[in-house]
Amino acid sequence: MELRALRYFVTVAEELHFGRAAERLHIAQPAVSQQVARLERELGVRLLDRSPRTVRLTEAGARVLDAARETLASAEKVSAAARTGPDTVRIGTAPGMAARLERGIDALREHEPGFEVVLVDLPVPARLDALRRGELDLAVARAVRHVPGVRVRQAWSEPLRVVVSAKHPMADRERVELPEMAGFSLRFPARECDPPLHDAVTAAFRAAGVTPKLGRPTGAPQDTIVEVGSAPGSWTLLPAGLVSVSPRVRSIPLHPPLEVPGSVLTREDGTSDGCVDAVVAAFRGD
Template sequence: MELRALRYFVTVADELHFGRAADRLHIAQPAVSRQIARLERELGERLFDRSPRRVRLTAAGHRVLAAAREALAAADRVRSAAAGPAGVMRIGTASGVTARLERGIDELREQSPAFDVVLVDLPPAARLNALRHGEIDVALARGVAAAPGVRVLPAWTEPLFAVVSARHPAAGREVVSVAELAGGKSLIHDPSVAAVLREAGVPVRPDRPAGSVQDTIVEVGSDPRAWTVLPAGQVAEIGSTRVRAIPLAPRTTITGSVVVPAGLPQPCAAAHRAAFGD
């Protein structure tokens, strides 16, 4: 019995849809169907009831699912053990997640203390691509709903803040709307933040590709007409006295996710989500 077949089975059981399972595994749907059929022949049991409208686990499927999850988790533990005490977890980071990273790493080390951590700072698209190609092991990202070849696990939400120059007319306000700032100089460079604002009914778009948060803060602080919008985590790490952060009205949030390889066993994925999520 191949671990690959068990992994395909667990993915179909999670999705209850062969097409979505194939997308998550980043393979063609017929390959998934063949592996499931082979597993059913090997076990001598039907694992799924299939109809044109839905897919359901059989009673045997439910029994096999628990055992399959345990087998995949055990295989993952074997791989971790083979890496020995010098095992490394490579984490693709986002800006403004220092406290989240520290807490998550501590929690994971309580479960498996013998690993080192390497933090990899990459732009969002490059971060997901590195995960897809096995160059990092897990990534934190904001504003990502789905991506091919990886599994996106929503794990936290953060309110968005307007950030303006200390000389901006709105600098003393307790709350402010994006519409009230629209006459100034927008420095929203992050496409994920722009997308959240558009979903909230505010027609903004990045004025150029995303740069570093630090550079954006310097730009905003240097121009009394300038403004941007940042998540709370990034706001918490602002060290400049030249800008002011103001809560948005109405309150608007962005979702942060733990992103893992598509084939990572469910127990491991859940542990990563719990460690870095809220």
């Protein structure tokens, strides 16, 4: 079994679309399909249910996805170990946090000038697993409140934004209430892409007494924004930091406002409190 096949499968599972997975991997789509089919033959189970319009994980696929992420993260650990020394701090990153990461890195280097910082980009589930296994020293994440074996230090709050096409009926609104969006098709990343954020948004709907009209699940947030921009009858709900500037979409504040927490994560027996305190303060903008 090749790491390449596992990587292709994980990417398809995160995107739930072979074409987008191929674009993300920078290879031709048939190569992705062939590798995933070969992996299914090797394992003797169907990992994905495919139809002309949708791709969904099977129960076996969901189990294999967790194991595949662990395997790939372990492989990354070997690679990272070859290029880092004992004075290296490995940080699991998240999209849309460049300014906070820059402040956090500056704070680390001020606290310990000899540190070298390595940024590791992993999906949220793999990021948390890598942190628990000691393959990361710190991680940042949105909407994480409790993880066994992990110390969660809330560092900031981030407002949720309604994102619609520039041609959407609500596009010119200065603010919008969740119940007003109930009749439009909600496009949102599948839960396996980011369980904490998915659960936080689901809880926000439940608290507001709103049952959204669910459209097809999407993959990464940036792909979600592209799809929403191309479909005037749809919308999504994302943290403000994930919303990229585009003339094709509008980002609208909610009324009343809703926020998700952003946190700095460490193992309970990991990085020293002094370092963590410095990073948390930097992420808050103190």
